[in-house]
Amino acid sequence: MEPITTGPRDQRRCRVLGIPIDVCRDVFAAAIGLHSDGGGQIVTLNAEMTMNARRDSDLGAVIEAADLVVPDGAGVVWALGRQGVKVRRSPGIELAWSLLTYAAAHGWRVALVGASPDVMERLLDRLSVQLPDLKLVFAENGYQQPSDWPLLEARLKSLRPDLVLVALGVPRQEFWSCSQRQGLPGLWMGVGGSFDVWSGLKQRAPEWTSRLRLEWLYRLVQEPSRWRRYLVLPRFVWTVLRRGERRS
Template sequence: MEKEQYLGVSVSPLTYDEIIQDVEQRIREGRQSTIIAVNPEKVITANRDPLVKDLINQSTYQIPDGVGILIASKLKGGNIQERVTGVDMMERLLQFAAQENHSVFLYGAKEGVVSEAKKKIEERFHGIHIAGYENGYVSDHEALIEKINASGATLLFVALGSPRQELWIQEHMPHLNVKVFQGVGGSLDVFSGNVKRAPSLFRKLGLEWLYRLLKEPKRFKRQLALPSFLFKVIVKR
């Protein structure tokens, strides 16, 4: 799996299906896998913070979550053909877990959010086994590690916000029997129904950022990361 590099940050060119196939093989081999979403904002942050850059580059899969990454790949003649968003990757992994009888653990968000997400996921994905869940306000992490291991979960979704969730995964992964880790940010809010995604047309056109900006104009400063990122990519090219 040859990865692409943007301002020193690795990005996996794999599609959803290719990642699932690779994950399935790694599970059979008993290997652990980590998934982190990469967008222009995160690349800019990584160039300011070596710790964040290392977190991203050490991950198994750096999924191209952001239209800016797709544009950058085209500018550099790369092989990234489609966006692989964090929330859709989680959905594909949940489908995979239900089909292959792999149990899941959810960690993060507020109690009402994670419990409702569990309920909605179980309703949506027939036969899925949510082995356990915990909200994001745990203070005894040793007890949490024991709970996750006792659950027998194969997949763990961590919703603590980035990069906190990735730091947590990096620190505790050696002590966990889990095989697939994904930091999912606000995805539990989506699965719980508390947050509505952009309409499908916006998603297909890669314009979720525009939809969110229209809904929350205060996000304008964050969106400036996109032109800044593309300018730096073009100059470096």
């Protein structure tokens, strides 16, 4: 564990397999505090991203530079627990929705980037009903021609939103957020498949799977083609056990 100064956001940086992760009493309060401090990038870390970051130094550098790294997966929570660090899992989809709700209540300027055109269209319809006060200043799907991205990015930067939620998939959303947010205020957060769930096109895993740490199995049943991705989970567990990261 690598402690750093605990500031007003009650945030302490630890490490799992050398990859940084922040421990907070309340990740939502930490995110709001980060916005008050001028903004920054939020990364949601799970076992798969941890292992990918160990192999990909560029991804590792992006996570290292992030201002708030949230324990999104049960695996990283378990690994922290072996170090004597007790923390609750903080699903990124829940944090992102809490930020959207807060944004609607406080007049934040919000941008949404990513997912398919159909998902984005359905999402905007739902948000207009669920969060009618949301000040949405930018909404573009992720299926753009390469030549269109520079203009979209320039327009987004000119808007200087308070909250940018990016659904371009891991690690593209992390790399893109890191490159675009430089010199800008606001919170930038990768949200993976959250737009699919919020649009109603996909169902989130039931709560009982989260309690039993079986969300990965639910997703695998829904999308069997993802099976190769889940081979990383036993490798993660074995690597944590082999390295013997325990309370010092």
